[in-house]
Amino acid sequence: MPKEEMLPSESEWMIMETLWRCGHDLTSAEIADALPKSSKMNQRMVRVLINRLCKKGMLKFTVDPDDARVYHYSAARGRDECRRAKSSAFVENYFEGNRLSAAFTLLEGGKLSAEQIKELEDILKKARKDI
Incomplete structure (x- = not known):
């Protein structure tokens, strides 16, 4: 990073x-x-x-x-490269590197559309495959 x-x-x-x-x-x-x-x-x-x-x-x-x-x-x-780097720095600085806590905080702040929920589900499916 x-x-x-x-x-x-x-x-x-x-x-x-x-x-x-x-x-x-x-x-x-x-x-x-x-x-x-x-x-x-x-x-x-x-x-x-x-x-x-x-x-x-x-x-x-x-x-x-x-x-x-x-x-x-x-x-x-x-x-995209810059967004990933800025996001990683944000998570490190404000959430002690805890990506899950950062995601929860961001998701709790507003409503998601059906399309955004589908995208999130796809990301989680991919993450499960990468384990």
Whole structure:
């Protein structure tokens, strides 16, 4: 499991979600424009977060062939991989590593649809086979 400091923070996660949702390289200005208006992040803050994500190995970049001052960013790690790592860190930090306790707490907090219950049953069936 990656160290928690190597995982994206909540603000950094918004940058990652923007890139995952878009599905192609974006400049820092394009990322800033694509963020939800509720984020209230200015372009300078977006650049700071992008630099952090690059240092964490979460983003990769290419230099624009026409303008060396422009960088195009893309996700270096997938959404599912990051979700698994963040989930594991969450369980370790708040539930002393007890996945069952974490699952119970999350499931008790709201109603599940029939489709979600079916998905949960499928996960449990798979878990039984893996024992």
